[in-house]
Each structure stands twice: as structure tokens, then as C-alpha cells.
Amino acid sequence: MGAQQANSTVPEVSGIETKPSEIMIQVEDIHKTYDLGETQVHALRGVSVDIRRGEFVAIMGASGSGKSTFMNILGCLDKPSSGRYLLEGADVSKLEKNELARIRNRQIGFVFQGFNLLARTTALENTELPTLYSRVDKAERHRRALEALKMVGLEERTEHFPSQLSGGQQQRVAIARALVNRPSILLADEPTGNLDSRTSVEVMEILQSLNDLGLTIVLVTHEHDIAQFARRSIIFRDGKIRRDEPVTDRARAADVLKTLPLLED
Amino acid sequence: MDLASTLRMAFRALARNKTRSTLTMLGVIIGVGAVIAMMGIGQGADQAVQRQIANLGSNMLFVSSGSMNLGGLRLGWGATKTLVREDVVAMLKECPAVVTAAPGTQTSAQVVYENDNWGTRITGSTPEYFEIRTWDFQSGSSFSEDDVTTAANVAVIGETVRKNLFATTEPVGKTIRIGNLPFKVVGVLVAKGQSPAMSEDQDDTIIVPLTTLQKKITGQPWLRFVMVSAKSRSGSYAAQQQIQALLRDRHRIRPEQEDDFTLRNLADMADLASEASKVMTALLASIAGVSLLVGGIGIMNIMLVSVKERTREIGLRMAIGATEGDVQRQFLTEAVVMSLVGGAVGIASGVGASFVIASTAGWPILVSGTAVAGAAGVAIAIGIFFGYYPAQKAARLDPIEALRYE
Numbered sequence: 181m182g183a184q185q186a187n188s189t190v191p192e193v194s195g196i197e198t199k200p201s202e203i204m205i206q207v208e209d210i211h212k213t214y215d216l217g218e219t220q221v222h223a224l225r226g227v228s229v230d231i232r233r234g235e236f237v238a239i240m241g242a243s244g245s246g247k248s249t250f251m252n253i254l255g256c257l258d259k260p261s262s263g264r265y266l267l268e269g270a271d272v273s274k275l276e277k278n279e280l281a282r283i284r285n286r287q288i289g290f291v292f293q294g295f296n297l298l299a300r301t302t303a304l305e306n307t308e309l310p311t312l313y314s315r316v317d318k319a320e321r322h323r324r325a326l327e328a329l330k331m332v333g334l335e336e337r338t339e340h341f342p343s344q345l346s347g348g349q350q351q352r353v354a355i356a357r358a359l360v361n362r363p364s365i366l367l368a369d370e371p372t373g374n375l376d377s378r379t380s381v382e383v384m385e386i387l388q389s390l391n392d393l394g395l396t397i398v399l400v401t402h403e404h405d406i407a408q409f410a411r412r413s414i415i416f417r418d419g420k421i422r423r424d425e426p427v428t429d430r431a432r433a434a435d436v437l438k439t440l441p442l443l444e445d
Numbered sequence: 446m447d448l449a450s451t452l453r454m455a456f457r458a459l460a461r462n463k464t465r466s467t468l469t470m471l472g473v474i475i476g477v478g479a480v481i482a483m484m485g486i487g488q489g490a491d492q493a494v495q496r497q498i499a500n501l502g503s504n505m506l507f508v509s510s511g512s513m514n515l516g517g518l519r520l521g522w523g524a525t526k527t528l529v530r531e532d533v534v535a536m537l538k539e540c541p542a543v544v545t546a547a548p549g550t551q552t553s554a555q556v557v558y559e560n561d562n563w564g565t566r567i568t569g570s571t572p573e574y575f576e577i578r579t580w581d582f583q584s585g586s587s588f589s590e591d592d593v594t595t596a597a598n599v600a601v602i603g604e605t606v607r608k609n610l611f612a613t614t615e616p617v618g619k620t621i622r623i624g625n626l627p628f629k630v631v632g633v634l635v636a637k638g639q640s641p642a643m644s645e646d647q648d649d650t651i652i653v654p655l656t657t658l659q660k661k662i663t664g665q666p667w668l669r670f671v672m673v674s675a676k677s678r679s680g681s682y683a684a685q686q687q688i689q690a691l692l693r694d695r696h697r698i699r700p701e702q703e704d705d706f707t708l709r710n711l712a713d714m715a716d717l718a719s720e721a722s723k724v725m726t727a728l729l730a731s732i733a734g735v736s737l738l739v740g741g742i743g744i745m746n747i748m749l750v751s752v753k754e755r756t757r758e759i760g761l762r763m764a765i766g767a768t769e770g771d772v773q774r775q776f777l778t779e780a781v782v783m784s785l786v787g788g789a790v791g792i793a794s795g796v797g798a799s800f801v802i803a804s805t806a807g808w809p810i811l812v813s814g815t816a817v818a819g820a821a822g823v824a825i826a827i828g829i830f831f832g833y834y835p836a837q838k839a840a841r842l843d844p845i846e847a848l849r850y851e
Contacts, residue, residue, distance in 0.1 A: 257764060257844050278768045285766020292848065296761040300461055312450050313766040357765070 203269075204364060204396050205231040205254065210263035210273075212249050212419075223249040224260070225419040231365075231398065236391040238407035238427070239400045241416030248369075250416065251400050255288055255367045256280045268364055285313050289358030289366040293373035295350045297342040297357075303329060304338040307356045314361055328356035332386055348379035355386060365396040372406055378440045384409040385433035409433055446771050455778040458751075469747045470787035473827065476737025477791025477820045478798060483733045484816040485799030487726025489808035494718040496809070498711055500637060504681045505577060506673040507709045508688060525705045526667040527696050530655075533671055539691055542675050542684035547574040548655055550669040552662060556651060557622040558610040565606055566650045567623060569658025570672075575601075575634075577674040585617035585632030588654055596656040600628040603648035604636040626661060628653065681712045740787065741827040748780050748835035759839050760847025773840035780832020781825060788824025792817055 212224040224246045231237055241247040252258035253265060256272055259280075265273040272283055284290075297306045307325040316324070329335050332352040342350050351371060358366055368387065372380035388409055391397050399410060407413050408431040415423040446454075459466040510528040533548045549570040556563050568574075572587045588599045600621065607616055616630045637647040659666055673688065675681035689708055696705055752759070759772055767775075796812050803809065 252845050255764070278770070281763065281766050281768040281771075284764060290764045292761075294757075296757060296848070298758060298761075301457070309762070310765040312446050312454075313762075313768075313771060315447075361766075 202233045203230050204233045204235070204267070205229070205398075206264075206266040206269075207254075208264040208266075210250075210253065210260040210265060212246075212253065212258070213261045222419055224253075227263075227419075227421055229414065229421060229424065231396065233364075233396055234391070234394050236388070236397045236409075236411040237399065238410035238413045239398060239416065240402060240404075240407055240413060241422075242402070245416040246419040247400055247416040249419075251367060251369055251398070254365075254398060255290060256283050281313075285310055286361055287364045289361070289363035291351070291354050291358050291366065291368040291371045293370035295342070295347075295354045295374070297350055297353055299343070300341055302339050302341060303334060303345065303353045303356075306342070306353055307360050309357060310361045324360050324362075325356070328359040329353070331359060331390065332356045346379070347375050348382050351375065351379075351383050352386060355383070355390075359390070359395075365398060366390070368397065368399045370400055370402070372401070372403070378437070380406065381433050381436050381440060385437060388433050405431075446767075446774070451774060451778050452782070454775060455782045458779055459782060462751075465747060466783060469743050470783050470790070472740030472743035473737070473784050473787030473824060474740075474791040474794060476733065476740040477788045477824055478795035479733035479736055480730055480823075481792060481795025481812070481816055481820055482798040482802065483729035484726060485795070485812050486802055487722055487729055488811040488813060489799070489803050489806070490725070491719055491722035492811055493806075493808045494722060495715055497638075498715045498718065501578065501711055504675040504678055505711045506675060506681055506684055506688065507711070508671040508673060508692070509707045509709075510667065510669055510705070511707055526665075527705050528668045528671065528692075529666070530668065532668075532692060532695055535691060535695060536671070536673065536688060540684060540687035542680045542687055543673050544676055545573045545577055545674045547571050547577050547672045548668045548670075549574060549672065550655065550658060550663065550665065550667070552658065554623050554662065556606065556610065558616075558619065561610045561612075563606060563609040565603075567658060567662065568650055568652045569655040569662075570652055571655055574652060574672060577672045580637065581635045582632045583635045584615065585630070588631055593654040593656055596660050597654060598626060598628045598657060598661075599631045599654065601632040601634060601652045602630055603634050603650040603652075605646055605649040606651055607633050623651065623653070624662060678712050681710050685710050737823065737827065741784070741831040744780050744783055744828065745831035745835060747783075748776060748832055749838070751779070752776060752835050752839040755839075756842065756847045756850040759842050760844045760850065763842070763844035764848060769840040772842075773836045776836035776839045777829065777832045780836065781828035784824045784828030784832075785821075788821055791824070792820055795820070 207227060207229045210224055210227045211222070214221040214223060227246070227250060239247050239250065249258065253260050256267075256275075257280075259275075260273050263273065264271055267283065267287060272280070275283070298309070304322075304325050307328050308321050311321040311324060326335065326338065329338055332355050334349060334352050334356065337345065337349065337353075340349075342353070345353065351374075355366075355371075366387075371387070372383055375383060384406060387397055387399070391411075397410075399406070401407055408427060408429070410427055411430060412424070412426050414421055508528070510525045530548050533546050536543050536546050547570050549568055551566060551568050553564065554567050556565055556567075571593050572590060574580075575582075575587050582601075583604075585601075587601060588597065591597070592599050600623070602610075602616060602621075610616070610621065611619070616633055619630050620627050621630060622628070634648070634652075639646060653662075673684060675684040685708055689704065692706055693704065698705060762772060762775075763769075796817070799812050803811070
């Protein structure tokens, strides 16, 4: 798979460790059933998958295919009805709510379709938000937030409010926020869903460069074009994995950008 | 999350909706302000009454002749002739709770000095009278024990009499006429003002030796009243019982008969007045308390709206690692900050209102520390009580649902 070849070429960068071949996510025969009174909905019917450190996985599927449920379980927002989920070797499928919150805080970075930035709060403070829940002192919080904003190329915009930023910039702030606690994996749920095509590619460029630095990324998308930027694609249907294969003809966002007309600036 | 960050976050959230936060706090401000002002007014009024009662004399009991029952016809003040000076002597000897006693009688007369004349109350008593009533002299001094023995023509005048007869002249040493008799003025009393119990001008009086009044003016050998001073406030109750027993015995009153005198205890009056003002204070404070309650409900209302509006924010915070406790604390802090800031402003305005009311009414300014501390405590309690349910509601949200909320 693609992960190994990236790791061999990429130097270690602060905050993101790279250990080749290490299994980051190990999901074993996960089921998820929602009890809706009379009927039961089987959202996941036995999903098993391993994701190694440094991978860039695109998860695709029609709505109702179970991909969102799978993402929620990966993100420790939800627990499987049965099966095991090991995150960095530790079983997190049976943990208490507070322990899950801790894992979301330390090990997982979320990027959403709707950005979900706090209004009238500067980019820097938005980026700092996760550190508020993780006993980090003020100076360190500040330092980490600046570092994260730098990684997404927004070091010039730290004092801007979300309303003063473009959609792409807002999503970059959201990515910086996801990176600030140096997570093991980045979960991006339709991160380009609200963006125009050029901005989408810009966001994908950032994700690709972060992946090049060794960050493990799991991306949910229904756009085939976007999935082409990943290294591996998993397709869900009816609560099961239908296909799981490396991305052939992988697109480089930096190259695609050159072919697109400039809309902004 | 640490306290500083939680607080900063709460202030930030409240600042985002300034008008709404201010209006919500207004409920608490009015409630707390009203409670403090009402307590201040109640206590100020109480103190004013107590001060007036204390002004009558210290730990004083007032024995007056009268309350005689003549075959169904009941006669009041001064109607009997049984109270005499010997009773006072016996009181001092036999009633251990009694410290001093001043016998007295009273009449009205026209008083003349040069071209001015003035009708006033003439009281005959002994030098102890001034002591018991804690009445000081603005000039001169009391007549002496000798003056009482010799029935001397000397007089002490009150401030109202001085104003009406002397205006600018110094009265001490001058001679006035009471009826047809000349009296030398030996002292002028300081102003005492209106009496709260009898609602009369206490300064409109002339005091002469008891014997002088009895022998030279009224010709009546009995007493109208005896003023008694007890050791302490509690001692006054003992004195009351001792005097009653003594007088009943000396006046040979059979057990089934009513007293032929009336005994009033100033401590009783003070207690009564105090009781009344306490009831008034409680009434006012509870009405104000209702508005505080309404203020608290206002906080709860706004917090519920805020939780609903910020559902996505709550979902996001949970996704990035906020525990249920963190979310609950965040919203609870916002509610408490609102009630605390409201409480602080309320205390300030309540204290201000107390000052204004006290100075207009001429009462002592009373802002009790307990009322302020109590109000602050109640404000925090209100924030926690009315903030708890909305905070709980926020903490119980499912992060997945909350993130999808439109």
C-alpha cells in the first residue's frame, strides 16, 4: 500500500511521528444496530479493516451505506454494538464517555463539512480550542496553535474572525484546529462539500502535504475526484465494505491546481 | 478545563449577546437590589423607633396612678390618690432590681417671663428624674436634693419653653412666674424631640422640685407617676414584677382586685415595636424575593435558548474532546456569571437606594453586611439552581446529533 512508500521519503516533522508499517486502526468485525422500537436498523454488518500509520484513506459510499456510522465509530463519537476497535493498539470500543472524550481530544482530529468554527472568535483562538480541554498551559497552547496555523499557511491571518475569511481559509483554520493536539489520525467528513472546485483542490493539497509529512488521514467523500487524491479507497455498501483497493492514477493536488483557472486573488 | 479559561469563555459567550445578557441580568439586579433596599428600609425604621424609645430613658419603667374600677366605671391616668412618696422609698429599699426611682406629679400652668407668656406642662420631681430619662443640660444644672426638701422655687425648663420665653436671652439665673409664684431658672434641658409613645413634645415642659409643685401649686400630696430605672433591659422585667407585688401589698389590694396603678415597661414597648418592624421587613423582603425568583427564571429561560442556539457548538466541543462535565460547567458558569454580575450591580443599586431612602426619612443608614453577603450568596445559588437544568440539557446532547443540527 501507499503508506510505506511515503514514509520512506518523508523526514520526521515536529508533532507527527512516523513509524513505518505500524497498524494505527484495527477494526474487527464491527456491527452497529440502531434499535428504533419495532424495527432494527443494521447500519454496519461486520466490518473489518486495518489502517496503517501514514495512510490516506478515502471512504466512499451512497448515503445509508454505513460510511457515516463507520466514521463516527472511528472518531470515538459512537460505540459499536459488537466487534473490536483498536486505536494504536488499545481497545477503545468498551470505553466510558469521558475516556472517549479524552481520546477524541488527544488522538483524533476532526474536520467537518460545515467548518464549525466559533463565530466572533479569532482564527488563533478557534485553533486553540481543543487544547483548552487538555491541560496545556497558556504559552504552550499559543505556541501550538501558531504552529498549526503555519502548517495550513494561515500564519498571516491569526487575528481574523471566521466572517473575515473565505470558505477555503475557514476550512484551513478547521484543519489547524484538528492538528493542534498532534493527533494520531485526522478524520475529515466531506471537508470539501461546501467548497467550490478550486478551493476543494486547495484543501486537498493541504491534506496531501500533511499526509506526506506522515499524518494518517481518513476522508469521507462521495466525490470520485476528491477520492483520487487519497492513496487507498474503501467503498461501503449496505453496511459492509464492498471494495478496498489502492488508488490508481493518484492525483497530486499541486499539479491539478496548475490546470485550474484562478478564481480568487 | 481550568477555571480561568472557563470564566473567559463564559464572559466571551455573554458578550456575544450583550443586549440579551444585560436584560437577563436586569431581572437579578432588580431582585437583589429590591431585597437589599427593603431590608435596609426595614432595619432603618426599626433602629429609628428603637432610638426614640431609648431616648425616653434607659431601662425605664413607668408607674402611673390610676386604672381604678369604681363599680364598672374605669378611670385612667392619675385618677387615684393612692400612689405616694413612701411607695417610692419602699421600692428603692425592697425591690432589688430597681436602681433609681423618681416620683412625680404634673399639672399645666401659664408661665410668664417679662412680656412673654407660654402655657406648658409643669412636672414636679426629684433630681433622679433627669438621670432616669438620661436627659442632659444645655446650660445650668438640675435643682438639688435640698431644693426638694425645702420646696425651693427653682425650675428647669425644656427647649420649647426656652424658645418661647427667652428667644435669645440666656435663661439660667432669670426669674419666671408660674401662676403667681416667682421661680429662678437653674437649668435648660437639651432638646429631646417628639415622644414616640405618647406623641407629645417632650421639650414643652418645666420641671420643678416635687414638693414645690405639691405644696405651692397643686396642693395635692399624692403622685401621678413614678419613673423607675432598672439595672438592665432584662432586669426591667424583674423590676416590673417586684414593683407590682410591692404596690399591691402596700395598697392593700385583694387578689381578686385589679391594680390601682398602671405599670408600663419600655422594654415591652421596644419589643413590640421591634416585632412590628420585623414583620414589615419580612413582608417587604419576601415581595422583593419574588422578583429575585422571577429574575432567576429569566436566566433559566435565556440559558435554554442559548443551549438550543449553540447546539452545533456543543457538538463541536464534544467532538474535539469536551467531556459532559466540561460542557455542563461551561453553561453553568455562564448562568452563575450572569447572576453574580447581576447580583453585584443589584447590591450596589440596593445600597444606593437604601442611602437615598434613609437620608430622606432621616433614619440611620443601615446596610447590614449579612444582607449583602446573603444577597451575594442567593445570587450564586440562583445561578446554580436555574442554570443547572439548561447546563444538564447541554451536557446530555449526543455529539453526532448536535453536529448535524441545523
